[in-house]
Amino acid sequence: MHENPTPNPNPHAAGPVPVTVLTGFLGAGKTTLLNRILTTAHGHRIAVIENEFGPVNIDSELLVRQSAEVVEMTNGCLCCTVRGDLARNLVELKARRDAGELAFDRIVIETTGLADPGPVIQTFFAEPELAEAYLLDAVLTVVDAVHAARQIEEHPVLLKQIGFADRLLVSKSEGVAAGALEALIDRLARINPRAPIRELVAGELDVGFLLDIRGFNLNENLLAEDAPATPRFRAATKGGSRVFGASAHSDEIGSLLLEHSGDVDLDRIGSFVQGLLDRHGDDLLRYKGVLAIPGQANRLVFQGVHRLAGFDYGAEWNDDARRSRIVVIGRRLREDELRAGFAECVIAA
Numbered sequence: 001m002h003e004n005p006t007p008n009p010n011p012h013a014a015g016p017v018p019v020t021v022l023t024g025f026l027g028a029g030k031t032t033l034l035n036r037i038l039t040t041a042h043g044h045r046i047a048v049i050e051n052e053f054g055p056v057n058i059d060s061e062l063l064v065r066q067s068a069e070v071v072e073m074t075n076g077c078l079c080c081t082v083r084g085d086l087a088r089n090l091v092e093l094k095a096r097r098d099a100g101e102l103a104f105d106r107i108v109i110e111t112t113g114l115a116d117p118g119p120v121i122q123t124f125f126a127e128p129e130l131a132e133a134y135l136l137d138a139v140l141t142v143v144d145a146v147h148a149a150r151q152i153e154e155h156p157v158l159l160k161q162i163g164f165a166d167r168l169l170v171s172k173s174e175g176v177a178a179g180a181l182e183a184l185i186d187r188l189a190r191i192n193p194r195a196p197i198r199e200l201v202a203g204e205l206d207v208g209f210l211l212d213i214r215g216f217n218l219n220e221n222l223l224a225e226d227a228p229a230t231p232r233f234r235a236a237t238k239g240g241s242r243v244f245g246a247s248a249h250s251d252e253i254g255s256l257l258l259e260h261s262g263d264v265d266l267d268r269i270g271s272f273v274q275g276l277l278d279r280h281g282d283d284l285l286r287y288k289g290v291l292a293i294p295g296q297a298n299r300l301v302f303q304g305v306h307r308l309a310g311f312d313y314g315a316e317w318n319d320d321a322r323r324s325r326i327v328v329i330g331r332r333l334r335e336d337e338l339r340a341g342f343a344e345c346v347i348a349a
Helices: 030-039 086-098 118-126 128-133 148-154 156-164 178-191 266-283 335-343
Strands: 017-024 046-051 063-067 070-073 078-082 106-110 134-144 167-171 197-199 236-238 241-243 253-260 284-291 298-305 308-316 324-331
Touching: 017 030, 017 118, 017 156, 030 046, 030 106, 030 134, 030 167, 046 086, 086 106, 086 118, 086 128, 118 128, 118 134, 118 156, 118 298, 118 308, 128 134, 134 148, 134 156, 148 156, 148 178, 156 178, 156 253, 156 284, 156 324, 167 178, 178 197, 178 253, 253 335, 266 284, 266 298, 266 324, 266 335
Parallel strands: 017 106, 017 134, 046 078, 046 106, 134 167, 167 197
Antiparallel strands: 063 070, 070 078, 236 241, 253 324, 284 298, 284 324, 298 308
C-alpha cells in the first residue's frame, strides 16, 4: 500500500513505451549485456522484464527497494520477474505507470536462452491494448562466438533467435581465432542480412546502437543503415529444391531478396504476399517490403512476423529511382517458387 491514496499521474506516461526484446542462447551473455545497459549512465529509465529461468544478477548495492517482485535501482531503472502471462503483466505495469506508482520510459524483456522470440513479438501485435500502449522497438540477439557454430547445428531455436534479430551482438569473440570469427559473422549475415553485426567488447557499450532502432516501424528502410547494401545470398541445391541461406552450411533458416527495378501490380503483389502467408506463415520469421505501385507517388511499405503483417504508404519517391524490394527471412522456403511468384507481379518497363 502507498501512503498517498491518489498518487500523481506519471508525467511521462503519454505515448507508447518502447520495448526491446533481448534474446540469445544459454550462456551467450544476455545478462552481462543487460547489466551493462542498466548500470550505464544513459538517461533512460528502463523497466526490465525477466522470467524465472533467467534472473538478472543485479549487485546488491544497486537495490533500493523490493515490492511485488519489482526492484527499483539507484539509476531509476526497474526490474520485475514475470512468472505468469506476459500480456497480463505488461497491462499491469502500464496501469502502475499511469497511476504514478512506477516511473519508466522503456522496457527490456530478457527471454530465456531456450525461448523462441516469436510468441513474445506476436504478443504486441495480437493484443490491441498492448499495441496501443507499447511500441516494439527491436530484437537484440547475443551470439556466443565460442560455441555458436555447434549450437546452431544442435539447437534450432538459436537459428530463430538470429533470424528474428534487428541487431546481432557477438560475445566472447576474443576467445576465437580470426578465421573462425570471420566465418561465423559471414554465416550470421547469410541467415539474417537485415541485422547489423557487432562484437561486444568489454568496457564498451554503444547504447545508441541498441535502443530506438524502430525495427518494427512501417518505414522505407528495408535494411538497417549499416547492414550490407546488398545482402549476401548463396543458394544451394538440397533435396531437389533450392534452399536459400546455404553455402558451406545448410542452415534451415535463411534469407531471400526479391527485387525489381520498377513497379509491381498492386493486386498481384497483394495476392502474392497473402499466398506467402497462407502457405508459409508458420515458417516466416521476419519479412519486409518497399514497393513501387503504378500511379502512386508514395512507397508502399509492409512488414510482418509469421502471419501478422501490416501495410502502409511511406515517403514519396520524388527523384529517387522507383524500385520494388522484399526481404524474407524464414525456414525451409523454396527460392525458385518465391522468385517465380514475385516475377508474375512485376510490370515490365
